[in-house]
Amino acid sequence: MHGTTILAVRRDGRAAVAGDGQVTLERSSMILKQQARKVRRIYGGRVVVGFAGSVADALTLSDRFEARLEQFHGNLQRAAVELAREWRTDRALRRLEAMLLAVDAEKLLLVSGSGDVIEPDEPMAAIGSGAGYALAAARALLRHSTLSAREIAEEAMRITAGICIYTNERITVEEI
Numbered sequence: 001m002h003g004t005t006i007l008a009v010r011r012d013g014r015a016a017v018a019g020d021g022q023v024t025l026e027r028s029s030m031i032l033k034q035q036a037r038k039v040r041r042i043y044g045g046r047v048v049v050g051f052a053g054s055v056a057d058a059l060t061l062s063d064r065f066e067a068r069l070e071q072f073h074g075n076l077q078r079a080a081v082e083l084a085r086e087w088r089t090d091r092a093l094r095r096l097e098a099m100l101l102a103v104d105a106e107k108l109l110l111v112s113g114s115g116d117v118i119e120p121d122e123p124m125a126a127i128g129s130g131a132g133y134a135l136a137a138a139r140a141l142l143r144h145s146t147l148s149a150r151e152i153a154e155e156a157m158r159i160t161a162g163i164c165i166y167t168n169e170r171i172t173v174e175e176i
Contacts, residue, residue: 004038005130005160005167006050008101008108009138010123011149014175015103017048018153020130020161021170023055029165039172042066043074046104048174052128053098061087061098065111076104080117088115099127105176130164150175 004024008017019038024031038058039050043066051058061083068079080102087096100111110118110125118125124142126135137156141147147155153173161169 004052004128005126005134005157005164006038006052006101006128007126007131007134007138007153007156007160008048008050008103008124009142009149009153009156010103010108011142011147011152014149015048015105015108016148016150016153016173016175017050017101017103018157018171018173019050020157020167021172022166022168024166031168034168035170037172039174041174043069046074046176047076048103048176050101050127051098052131054096057096058098058100061096061100061111065100065102074104076102076107076109077117077119080109080111084111084113084115084117087111087113101125101127103176128166130160130167133160133163133167 006019017039021035023033023036041048049062065083068082072078102109124138134156137159141152157171161167
């Protein structure tokens with residue numbers, strides 16, 4: 001997944017999801033947009049999702065995920081498992097190229113089209129082309145500072161923007 005970075009961090013009962021604003025044309029290094037919103041609240045504001053990959057595909061998946069949340073009364077894990085199952089088995093959805101990070105008051109999940117629903121061991125996860133940089137920065141900040149989840153997400157994204165050419169400093173953060 002090129003052209004974006006999404007980072008989710010949990011600390012002290014709070015969760016923050018941060019995403020950069022850069023949209024890069026597939027298979028090139030041309031920047032199309034600087035202020036895209038790749039992080040949004042769904043399910044009445046009780047769930048935050050961030051997405052990487054094709055924008056149309058990610059929005060389609062986000063909408064389907066919200067429908068699954070409605071169906072399963074806000075059960076994040078059950079909705080994620082059903083979305084991953086549908087994504088993997090449906091002929092049209094199988095072609096979608098995107099990944100989602102989803103958080104609610106209790107869980108942090110990574111959902112992929114290959115059927116993965118992963119709850120990370122540590123209270124953070126990242127997706128997109130800058131994921132490794134963002135995860136490393138967040139891990140160091142989480143271990144060696146008293147910053148809040150939001151502050152860690154913002155600073156880790158700023159660090160990532162200084163390293164990854166597909167990540168910019170126009171950061172959107174949503175917190176639960």
